[in-house]
Amino acid sequence: FAGGALAAKLTVATDTNFPPFEFKDSSGKHTGFDIELWDAIAKQIGVDYTLQPMDFNGIIPGLQTGQLDVGIAGMTIKPERAEVVDFSDPYYDAGLLILVKSDNEGIQSVEDLKGKVVSTKLATTSADFVKEKAQAKDVKLFPNNDAMFLELMTGGADAVIFDSPVIAEFMRTAGKGQVKVVGPLYMGQSYGIAFPKGSELVPKVNAALKKLKDDGTYLALYRKWFNTDP
C-alpha cells in the first residue's frame, strides 16, 4: 500500500455494547453490523486495523486528539459533531424510541415523561432529546447500554429513551416479555463513520461504501443483522 499515514495500522474505535451493531458474542469476540461493515471497508481499501471497543463518550474526544483513526459506533451524524470530526456518507437510518416496563400504563409519549425518571446513555442524541423534549424529574445518564437498561429493569427509571434498532434488539433478547415501546419514532437520524478532521480516509471510505452498496455486500450484511431490507 502506498505509504503515508495510512500505511500504519489504524486504531478503530467502537462502542463496547450497541447490539446488533457491536457486541461481544458468546466466545467473547466483538461482532455485529458495524464490525463486519468496517471489516469489508478495510479490505476494500487495503488497510490494516486494530479494533478498540470503548465507552461511546470517549470516541469523539479520541478522534479529536488523533489517538483514534476511525470511530464506527452507530454514531449519529449531527452538526455539532461535524464541527469537530469528519463523517463518512450515512450508512444507516434510525430514530429514537421510548421503552417502558410492560405493565406501565402511564407513559404513552414523550409528554408523559413529565416528572418521571428517564434512563439513557451519556453524550448521545438520546441525552440531547431528553433534555430538549422531556420535562423529566431526573435524567440518569449511563456510559453503556447494560447500565442504562438495567436501571429500567430494576425500577430505578420509568423509561429508557434510545436508538430504535438497539431498543428493538433488547426487546427481542434480554427484555423479552418484560418491556414495551410506547409512542412514535422520534428524531430521525443517520449513522456515519467518524474520523479526525481532515482525515484522508474519508473519500476512500466513501468510495468503498459505495462499492459495497453496488456489489450487494452492504445488503447482505444488512439482512444478516437486521433481518429486513433497508
Ligand code: GLN
Ligand atoms: N446514535 C447515538 C448517538 O450517536 C448513540 C450511539 C451509541 O450509543 N453508540 O448519539
